[in-house]
Amino acid sequence: MSAIQNQFAALLRQNAKGASPPVLTPDLARKLTQRLDGIRLFAHGYTLLTNLTHGRATPWDLLDFAWRHELQGVCLHVLDGGRNSLSGMDDQARQAFGRRAREYGLDLHLEISSTLRPDLDQAVAIALATGSSNIRVYSRYEGLLSEVMARIATDLRYISELADRHGLNFDFEQHEELKSHEIATLLRRINHPRLNALFDFGNMINANEHPLPALQAMAPFIRQVHLKGVRIVPQGKGTGHYGVLQGSAQDDLPGPRMFYELLMLGEDAPQVIAFALEQENHYAAPAFRMSDEADDPFIPYREMSDTALPPGHTLDSMMAAEHRWLENQLAYMRGLIRELRLLAALVLAEAEQPCKPHALVGDQQ
Template identity: 45%
Template sequence: MTSDEARRIIERADNLPLYLHAYAYHLNMRFEKLLPGDLLDIAHEHNLPGVKIHVLDGETQSLSTMNDEKLAEFGEKATRYNLDINIETSASDNKTLDDAVRIALKTGASSVRFYPRYEGALSDVLKTIAADLCYLKEHYQHSGLTFVLEQHEDLKSHELVELIKNAGFPQLTLLFDFGNMINACELPMDALSAMQEHITQVHIKDAVILEEGQGFGHKACRSGEGNLPFKEMLQALICLGEERPQVISYGLEEEVDYYAPAFRFADEVADPWIPWRQMSETPLPENEISARLALEKEDAINQINYVRKIINEIKTEAIQFSN
């Protein structure tokens, strides 16, 4: 820690923008036991400044199923609670982006997160994504929204940075997930360092790293029980931005039992094949469903408390360093 980093931590720690993430309630929302409006209540109850919600969260009651009036009502409820809304979607094709932007604008959201899911040779996949980003710039650069491309298991950090640079519009930045670089055969702090100039949003979670041949998968777990450099990543992210914080939202994305396999490998060829994959889902419980849903709610709240504890530890160490 440097004196400048200590100063930034002390100035920022108490007001770190922790957002409730709908994936922390993924199973409850799959069973429609929790709906989009309920997330706003939970965020307000726990004094969080915003929510991150996928357009499909809540199944038949999701934002994607709502008409303009219902979307406006959701946005108005968030406004009453003084909550920011971040919309998330799980592809980068034109139609998916169009739908996400429409929902974001109707709800008064501030940003849209997306990630590509294409199959093919890496070089072809990157060209397709670049075309998606050109479409995004051409149609929505001046929409009033910001956009974040998430590093999501299949692309390496330098590939994402190159895509962002070539897209060439300041409203597009990167979202850093605590564990997704593992599947691209990268180490967490190396990935953070490579992406750091472009990171404005974060997904906080913990995971166990799984060795899979010449690559690595990950299985998400309760925060504090994995083997990611959780505290080190959080401290580095807090310090991004010289005069003001570079990261504007940290999504509390507890996702116990989510699994993702290795997608990139140490011995891969120069232009590796990127396999098709479905959007992220945690397997639904087959029995004792009520108990599993109750435990998920408990895990989500425990993560809020755990992250706040780690932030306080980081701040205490910064104060001690300064003295």
């Protein structure tokens, strides 16, 4: 194996135990280059959650950040920013926000933490006012898994109606309590082209899954991705996770391999339309699913995600650090993109280099 192949394999083997990396052939290198050239990186509101919650930043600042750093869009929860949030704006302000995004050449993807009808209807109204066509959802029901699945299926049917009525796309996120194959089962059952999935880099940990098998289970439906770093925290018969800087020594995820697999989804065109920079440093999430659970386990209610002030931080230091952590993640991802692009370019250069003919003995002077 060449030095280039060794470097490519070493990159994709990071924290990817038992997963053999592909061979970077010239054909694969061409496809990888095309996908890297067309990648769509988005800023995500959660990275500045403390700033948004306490008014140090507003959703407008996230648009400015994405424009300054030449990103392709913004993922924003409708509640991010409190009274400054999209939920707190009137339609005139929402329309102005949508215009600013379009002036910057940014796509706006909305997010809500619910599949309840009132929340869906509000999200649709915000989408129509801002000009957004993408809404992320996830459910937070309590009960036996079979009951929860039935309630979500009913909600997804209503979401499908909204999608058809308003020309919108909805992506259901795996959010710590459901396993990836369960979400895939729901999406297959509904079978609607405007209803797909959002894959989060770390949320499968809390459902007692491993990252790469979870990705494969959801692969046919993944349209959006939340990028993050996670430390896996064993908790009894399950696992929780703790947010760390993506790509750091504390990050237990096979991040480069997951990124590669997601980037390459889709035969003729990229399947993933948004890779969102959702750095969640110090976010803590408990185990939800256990290895010894019943066939129809009880799913506890979960609150919306939040990051408590970690030890050693004041409110001011946390708000300052969030900006640095966001810049850190962007630098890491662009470094990973550069490394993959360079390896693909080296493989293509090696393939296109004409073979030098061996000198014949009689030709030697």
